[in-house]
Amino acid sequence: MSATFDDDNCNPTSNTHFQQVLEQSLANPARRRLLRGGFGLAALSATGMLPTLANANTASAPGKTNALGFQSLDKSLADQVVLPPGYSFTVLHAGGDPINTRVPSFSNQGTESDDWSERIGDQHDGMDIYYVDSAGKYSARDTGRAVLSVNHESSAESHLLHPRGQTSNGVTGRKFSQFGDWDLGSRPELEVLKEINLHGVSVVELVKSGKQWTYKVDSALNRRITPQTPANITGPAAHLADIKAMMVTRFDTSGATSRGTLNNCGHGKTPWGTYLACEENWSQYFGMPAGAKPLDGKTVSSRKRYGVIDAASAAEKKSERSQGWHTVSDTDNRFTRWNIAATGASASEDFRNEPNTFGYNLEIDPLNPSSVPAKRVGMGRFAHEAAVCGLPKEGAPLAFYMGCDSRNEYIYKFVSTANWSSADIGGGMAAGDKYLNEGRLYVARFDANGSGQWLEMTLNDPKISGYPAYRFANQADVLVNARLAADALGATRMDRPEWGAVNHNNGEIYFALTNNSAANRTPTKVDAANPRAYNDLDGKKGSGNPNGHIIRFREQDSLSTAAGFAWDIFVFGAEEDAGDANLSGLTAKNAFSSPDGLWFSRASGICWIQTDDGAITDETNCMLLAAVPGQVGDGGRVTVKNSLTVNGATVTGTQDTFIGAALGEAKLRRFLVAPKGAEVTGITETEDGKTLFVNIQHPGEDTPAFGSDAALKLQSQWPGNQGYGPVGRPRSATLVITRDDGGVIGV
Numbered sequence: 001m002s003a004t005f006d007d008d009n010c011n012p013t014s015n016t017h018f019q020q021v022l023e024q025s026l027a028n029p030a031r032r033r034l035l036r037g038g039f040g041l042a043a044l045s046a047t048g049m050l051p052t053l054a055n056a057n058t059a060s061a062p063g064k065t066n067a068l069g070f071q072s073l074d075k076s077l078a079d080q081v082v083l084p085p086g087y088s089f090t091v092l093h094a095g096g097d098p099i100n101t102r103v104p105s106f107s108n109q110g111t112e113s114d115d116w117s118e119r120i121g122d123q124h125d126g127m128d129i130y131y132v133d134s135a136g137k138y139s140a141r142d143t144g145r146a147v148l149s150v151n152h153e154s155s156a157e158s159h160l161l162h163p164r165g166q167t168s169n170g171v172t173g174r175k176f177s178q179f180g181d182w183d184l185g186s187r188p189e190l191e192v193l194k195e196i197n198l199h200g201v202s203v204v205e206l207v208k209s210g211k212q213w214t215y216k217v218d219s220a221l222n223r224r225i226t227p228q229t230p231a232n233i234t235g236p237a238a239h240l241a242d243i244k245a246m247m248v249t250r251f252d253t254s255g256a257t258s259r260g261t262l263n264n265c266g267h268g269k270t271p272w273g274t275y276l277a278c279e280e281n282w283s284q285y286f287g288m289p290a291g292a293k294p295l296d297g298k299t300v301s302s303r304k305r306y307g308v309i310d311a312a313s314a315a316e317k318k319s320e321r322s323q324g325w326h327t328v329s330d331t332d333n334r335f336t337r338w339n340i341a342a343t344g345a346s347a348s349e350d351f352r353n354e355p356n357t358f359g360y361n362l363e364i365d366p367l368n369p370s371s372v373p374a375k376r377v378g379m380g381r382f383a384h385e386a387a388v389c390g391l392p393k394e395g396a397p398l399a400f401y402m403g404c405d406s407r408n409e410y411i412y413k414f415v416s417t418a419n420w421s422s423a424d425i426g427g428g429m430a431a432g433d434k435y436l437n438e439g440r441l442y443v444a445r446f447d448a449n450g451s452g453q454w455l456e457m458t459l460n461d462p463k464i465s466g467y468p469a470y471r472f473a474n475q476a477d478v479l480v481n482a483r484l485a486a487d488a489l490g491a492t493r494m495d496r497p498e499w500g501a502v503n504h505n506n507g508e509i510y511f512a513l514t515n516n517s518a519a520n521r522t523p524t525k526v527d528a529a530n531p532r533a534y535n536d537l538d539g540k541k542g543s544g545n546p547n548g549h550i551i552r553f554r555e556q557d558s559l560s561t562a563a564g565f566a567w568d569i570f571v572f573g574a575e576e577d578a579g580d581a582n583l584s585g586l587t588a589k590n591a592f593s594s595p596d597g598l599w600f601s602r603a604s605g606i607c608w609i610q611t612d613d614g615a616i617t618d619e620t621n622c623m624l625l626a627a628v629p630g631q632v633g634d635g636g637r638v639t640v641k642n643s644l645t646v647n648g649a650t651v652t653g654t655q656d657t658f659i660g661a662a663l664g665e666a667k668l669r670r671f672l673v674a675p676k677g678a679e680v681t682g683i684t685e686t687e688d689g690k691t692l693f694v695n696i697q698h699p700g701e702d703t704p705a706f707g708s709d710a711a712l713k714l715q716s717q718w719p720g721n722q723g724y725g726p727v728g729r730p731r732s733a734t735l736v737i738t739r740d741d742g743g744v745i746g747v
Contacts, residue, residue, distance in 0.1 A: 001515040002178050009520065010307045011408035013487045035592040038191060059685065060141070062504035064605035068244030069747045071668035074220040075620030079698065079716050081642055082673040092148070092693065092722040093215055094733035097120035099204055099222040108161040108726035116197035117224055120204075121152030124695035124732045126267030126386070126499075126597075127682045128275060129206070130366045132221075136365055136734065138426040142687040146206045147221050149275045149366045150695070150734060151264035155195045157698055160729045162191055163543030168324060175705035176323050186327045192335065195323060200261050201225040201277045203366045215735050223369045225277065227260030228334065234437050235377035235479065236744065244355050248300040251333060253348040256702040258357035258375060259337070265681075266499045266597070268361065268387030268400065272424045272431035275364045276376075278384035280405050282358040283307040285338055287326040292341035296428060299352070300472050305483050307406075308340070308355045308383075329710045356480055361387045361402075365428045369564050375589030376427060379414045380457070380482035386598075388500040388685070391507045391562055392420045398435055399560035401509050403497030404483065406630050407516050410491045411500075413454055416560055432682060441479065443491040444458035444565075446529035450658050452553060452565045455489040459484060462484075464488045495521065495545050498612075501598035502630055503552075505605055510552040510570060510629075512595040514612065518544035518631070523642040531566065531673065533642040533657040536615050543644060546615040547573035547581070552660070554632040568658035570607075571668065575616050580641040584657060590668045591616070592625055597681045603689020605629070606746045608671075609650040610694075612679040624672035624694060624745045625679045627663060635660040671746065672737075677701040677730070689744040691739040700730030 081089060096106035096119045106112070106119070107694055108443075127150040133139040159165035159175040164466045166174045205219035216222070233256055235243040244255030251259060261277055262285065268276030269355040286310050305311035309322065323367025326338035337351045344350040344675060361380035365371040379387070385405035393399055403409075417438035424431040442454035459465050459475045467488035472478050478485045496518035513530065521533045522542035529551060535543045553567035574582040576591040586592070597610030607627040640655045674680045674696055682695030702717030712729070722728035739745060 009407040009489070010305055011406070011483070011493060013493070014724070015487065015490045015493055019622070024068055028636060030349070036590060044629070045380065053739045054692070057414065060602065061081060062605060063689065063744075064505050065729070065747045066628060067666065068606070069668065070626075071363045072665060073671065073673055075345070075588065075591075076673040076693040077619075078673075078674070079699075079718055080722050081675060081677045081718070081735065083235070087737060088740055089735045089737045090212065092213065092717050092734040092736050093120045093204065093724055094719060094731040095120055095124070095152075095198065096731065098217060099202065099224065100218045106721070106725065108728050108731070110161055113190070115193040116479050117228075119224075121224070121226075122155065122198035122732055123153040123157070123697050124734055125150060125151040125265050125682050125697060126422065127695060127734070128267060128269045128684045129241045129686065129693070130273060130275070130685075131288065132367060136367065138428075140273070140425060147203055147366050147489060148206055148693065149267070149277075149364065150733070151267055151277055152199055152202065152264050153265050155198055157701060157703070158195045158198075158323070160700075160703065161194050161198070161707060166360060166662065169189055171388040173706035177556065178365075184567065185324075186329075186428055187324045189328050189335075192323075192325050192328050194650065196228065196325060197224070197226045199227050199263065200229065201275070203364070211690065211738055213563055221367065221369060225261060225362075225364060227262055229260050229373065231258050231260065231373040231375050232256065232375065233258060233357070234374045235365050235476070236438055239476045242474045243480065245625040246354060246476060246480050248347045249351050249353050250349055251337065251351075255381050260382060261362045261373070262358055264362070265405065266384070266386030266403070268389060270363070270432065270435070271389060271392040271398065271420065272427045272435070273367070274432055275366050276387040277364055278387055278402070279362060281307075281360050281528055282383070283355065284589060285323055285325060286340045286355060287322040287324065287338055289326075289339060292343070295352070295604065296340060298452070302481050305481070306355065307361065315643070324405065326718070327734065334668045346670065352376070352461070356381075359386065360489055361436075363429065363432045368428055374432060376432070377479055378437050378441065380441050381480050382482050383409065385497060385512070386499045386501075388502050388509060389473055390502055393560070394418050395423060397439075397560050399555075401500045401511075403500055403511055403714070405496060407496045408493040408520050409483070409497060410486045411446070411494060411497050411511055412486075413442040414591045415440050415442070437644060439467070441482065443486040443489060445490065446492045446527075446551075446567055448528045448656070450528075450566055450568065452567050454565070455491060455564050457485045457489065461489065463490070485609045492527070492529055493520075498596050499598040501600050501607070503600050504549070504602050504606070505560050506554070506631055508552050508554045508632055510550055510598050510607065512609070513549050513551055513600050514594045515542065515548040515615070515690055516545040516644065517542070518644060522644055523645055523651045526640070526642060526653070527654045528655065528657045529569075532572070532583075533567075533644045533653070534578070535643075535645055537575065537578055538618065542615040547578070548595050549573060550595050550598065551610070552632055557632050566632050568635060568660050570629070570660045571663060572625065572659070575619070579589060583602050583640065585662055585664070586668075587665060589624065589665050590663075591672055592623060592670070595680065597683060599747070600682045601685055601689055603685060603687070604747045608683055610680040610683065612681060620673060620674060622674045622678060622680050623670055624683070626669055626671045628667035630661050632660070635662070675730070676697040676716040678716065678718070679704070682734070685745065690738065690742060692745045693736045694737060696735060697732045698730075703730070
């Protein structure tokens with residue numbers, strides 16, 4: 001995700017910390033015997049909590065490596081992509097490249113006069129590859145023909161898309177940060193259209209020549225999904241009428257449809273061959289004009305919990321995160337929709353419910369350009385970061401694992417009512433209706449003894465139906481306000497859950513916990529699943545848990561429907577000289593911070609780790625690392641020693657947790673270092689593992705506004721400075737990485 005949203009924290013709850021859970025466990029005689037007999041995972045193994053794997057249906061047998069076959073890179077601050085010897089890359093496409101010949105090549109000067117709806121979007125993020133069979137349908141096997149679906153997350157660097165930055169009230173040269181303080185005057189229509197349409201998803205056909213892939217301009221399969229693309233509202237049949245009632249706007253007074261998708265970060269790929277474009281931090285674009293009438297209490301509570309503006313006071317306006325899209329005059333509600341004030345007599349006369357239409361997994365059929373995307377409301381509404389399908393098993397329900405990407409948020413699971421049938425491969429949106437509308441939504445609680453529980457999010461639970469902070473009207477309200485329902489259940493507040501990934505060899509699920517701040521993590525506010533609280537020793541940036549970690553878990557008996565799981569921490573991010581905070585023993589060759597993207601190669605078994613960091617960027621740009629995974633329980637219990645300066649005083653403490661087997665440089669190596677200011681995010685591969693697609697997002701993120709100088713002070717000039725496109729302003733882009741000898745990447 002873009003660092004613009006790193007500080008987003010809308011969770012005001014004080015859900016139980018695990019030191020309390022541990023104390024409660026020790027007060028229980030049965031659990032006390034369990035803990036004394038062998039704390040944590042060893043005890044769980046003895047009681048059968050650590051499962052054996054059932055056979056899983058897969059498109060091809062997953063590979064498995066015990067060694068990495070490339071030289072680990074040194075840190076780099078260069079404004080270029082750096083790869084190990086023996087590897088090369090090309091750029092597949094960059095933000096602004098045309099998907100058809102109706103629009104000209106990208107100028108990289110901000111002079112485009114089209115609205116970006118027929119160009120590759122900006123801020124490339126999650127992505128996946130889809131093979132096309134001879135009938136034009138999805139194939140799980142490589143057919144030699146494919147499309148690539150790519151998410152586009154944010155417009156945080158939109159000033160680079162216009163000749164002289166963004167304009168408000170006729171004043172140019174601005175950079176409207178979501179956390180900026182600016183005048184909400186009217187904005188030019190074309191600027192706003194570009195900023196809106198650069199969001200969403202790009203779907204392009206891929207062409208292979210030799211071992212190199214390119215994209216095909218003017219393919220009939222090329223498509224843009226933008227914030228203006230119509231989408232169907234879907235959900236459980238028993239609650240669909242109530243769901244639609246919460247989606248009513250002037251655009252569709254029935255609530256059956258909405259428009260578009262925003263801030264698509266991590267993604268999901270379904271077993272039947274569709275794409276889930278997860279809507280992450282979507283709350284930043286709405287506006288409330290001065291003098292708007294007060295909102296009802298429930299709407300205010302809901303908006304605050306999701307970070308949506310809920311008032312129009314002078315104080316609120318000074319910190320408004322909107323980009324001012326609602327200030328453009330219109331007659332078709334393309335811009336009015338971003339004004340979420342209650343201007344009419346009812347919701348059908350305005351757009352007060354517009355925020356309710358975002359925050360979902362948006363399903364897209366990449367191989368059917370005429371298909372209508374669907375918002376899968378049954379999977380819950382929050383800041384979706386990835387939708388990872390566990391290993392599908394014939395005749396069993398499917399499980400999708402999802403993070404909510406903000407500090408102190410939760411990890412969720414959706415379990416389908418329908419049992420998986422491989423006959424549905426290639427079934428498109430109809431298969432999505434079958435598996436993603438009806439099911440049960442859960443949120444995770446990580447317990448102090450190394451076990452965990454899935455808490456069902458249902459109005460039948462008195463914790464939800466009687467929750468005093470928010471009175472849920474019905475089950476639709478639970479799904480649409482899932483964050484509040486998770487609060488009510490006492491789920492575990494995590495250190496910013498981002499991407500998840502499934503290990504194809506054993507079915508275990510991994511989640512990147514990118515970081516947290518000292519406002520949330522001090523030595524007295526840690527727990528077993530989020531155990532560190534410390535200062536960044538070199539003073540660059542951050543305290544609390546500034547470097548993040550990766551947690552993993554295994555479902556009891558490998559069942560998608562399991563109510564319990566076992567967990568440990570795979571690896572802790574840290575600088576190599578971080579002392580007690582460097583629990584994984586990282587060295588200069590593999591030190592990293594702020595894990596964000598996670599993905600497992602089916603061809604090699606490598607766990608790829610991508611970073612979105614601001615804590616050690618004084619020493620190195622963000623990176624892509626390769627790790628050899630083990631399994632939950634292959635390490636043991638550790639005691640974390642914490643020390644943090646709080647209000648000038650040093651606070652210390654300890655926290656027990658569980659960590660996987662040591663990785664070392666042989667099993668964790670730095671594979672790629674990004675250009676200046678860039679995040680590394682989004683990754684997929686061809687079936688043979690010989691081509692890796694990787695996204696470089698927002699190079700030059702810290703490029704300032706134009707100001708009074710004629711020349712823009714660019715932090716980065718990538719990829720133009722490495723030979724792709726016009727030299728000058730930085731652009732997000734997709735890399736195509738190959739081994740020079742044609743072998744499998746990484747081994």
